[in-house]
Amino acid sequence: xxxxxxxxxxxxxxxxxxxxxxxxxxxxxxxxxxxxxxxxxxxxxxxxxxxxxxxxxxxxxxxxxxxxxxxxxxxxxxxxxxxxxxxxxxxxxxxxxxxxxxxxxxxxxxxxxxxxxxxxxxxxxxxxxxxxxxxxxxxxxxxxxxxxxxxxxxxxxxxxxxxxxxxxxxxxxxxxxxxxxxxxxxxxxxxxxxxxxxxxxxxxxxxxxxxxxxxxxxxxxxxxxxxxxxxxxxxxxxxxxxxxxxxxxxxxxxxxxxxxxx
Ligand SMILES: NC(=O)c1ccc[n+]([C@@H]2O[C@H](COP(=O)([O-])OP(=O)(O)OC[C@H]3O[C@@H](n4cnc5c(N)ncnc54)[C@H](OP(=O)(O)O)[C@@H]3O)[C@@H](O)[C@H]2O)c1
Numbered sequence: 001x002x003x004x005x006x007x008x009x010x011x012x013x014x015x016x017x018x019x020x021x022x023x024x025x026x027x028x029x030x031x032x033x034x035x036x037x038x039x040x041x042x043x044x045x046x047x048x049x050x051x052x053x054x055x056x057x058x059x060x061x062x063x064x065x066x067x068x069x070x071x072x073x074x075x076x077x078x079x080x081x082x083x084x085x086x087x088x089x090x091x092x093x094x095x096x097x098x099x100x101x102x103x104x105x106x107x108x109x110x111x112x113x114x115x116x117x118x119x120x121x122x123x124x125x126x127x128x129x130x131x132x133x134x135x136x137x138x139x140x141x142x143x144x145x146x147x148x149x150x151x152x153x154x155x156x157x158x159x160x161x162x163x164x165x166x167x168x169x170x171x172x173x174x175x176x177x178x179x180x181x182x183x184x185x186x187x188x189x190x191x192x193x194x195x196x197x198x199x200x201x202x203x204x205x206x207x208x209x210x211x212x213x214x215x216x217x218x219x220x221x222x223x224x225x226x227x228x229x230x231x232x233x234x235x236x237x238x239x240x241x242x243x244x245x246x247x248x249x250x251x252x253x254x255x256x257x258x259x260x261x262x
Pocket of ligand 1: 010011012013014015016017034035036037038040060061062063088089090091111115138139140141182183184185186187188189190191
């Protein structure tokens with residue numbers, strides 16, 4: 001008998017999470033849809049079912065441990081414990097650090113770091129006990145250097161990248177695959193929100209195309225997947241550039257190149 005794979009996605013109500021849910025639904029996976037906006041999740045469930053897939057609406061907030069616990073219990077009760085957990089929920093504020101309100105600072109930390117870690121910590125012991133599974137974290141190409149206008153955002157994305165690296169090593173013998181995904185610009189509400197006018201959205205990708213690439217990386221059980229290729233090159237080069245070069249040349253050069261290439 002074929003056993004259906006169950007996947008749990010946080011931040012499924014729109015953007016990358018929604019596109020991933022649709023893609024997994026088309027592939028015949030059972031998809032647990034987690035986010036705060038129940039109405040949007042209900043609409044997405046109908047969309048997935050109309051394409052022949054199966055979905056479960058699990059409203060909740062990644063900052064609230066009990067709502068994640070409840071969601072994992074419900075998915076197990078109705079289907080089975082998730083085989084794949086995707087920590088995708090995230091928020092962004094495109095502002096200089098000094099312009100961020102303290103509640104905005106905590107929103108970024110609470111969702112992108114604490115919420116991410118809540119999602120993974122609450123599933124990991126059980127996955128290990130079940131004999132294995134896959135943890136997927138949607139971090140960012142902003143994880144590799146501190147980016148202007150995204151100071152707290154890049155700190156949280158760098159933080160979760162290190163966290164994923166550590167749990168991957170810790171659980172090598174436990175049949176737990178850990179996949180870190182670092183996308184470039186994806187055309188979602190996140191990049192359309194308060195973005196500085198000087199920043200051209202170079203190599204901007206649509207969520208559906210992005211989801212196909214992420215699903216392929218998950219299926220290949222990649223450890224780290226940075227895309228598209230120009231962003232991969234920038235992400236790989238930037239950590240080796242000295243701080244003074246980074247400050248004086250790299251940021252203005254990248255900004256200039258972006259304007260030229262666009
Ligand atoms: N778009 C890009 O260019 C880009 C690039 C690199 C990395 N990423 C990362 O990709 C992930 C998805 O981003 P996106 O572009 O798809 O953004 P988006 O369109 O703004 O979607 C964000 C998702 O996160 C959910 N969310 C926010 N706060 C939440 C909370 N407290 N609890 C549960 N869910 C919450 C939202 O749902 P509700 O509002 O319904 O809760 C929504 O479904 C993020 O982690 C982001 O940092 C995006």
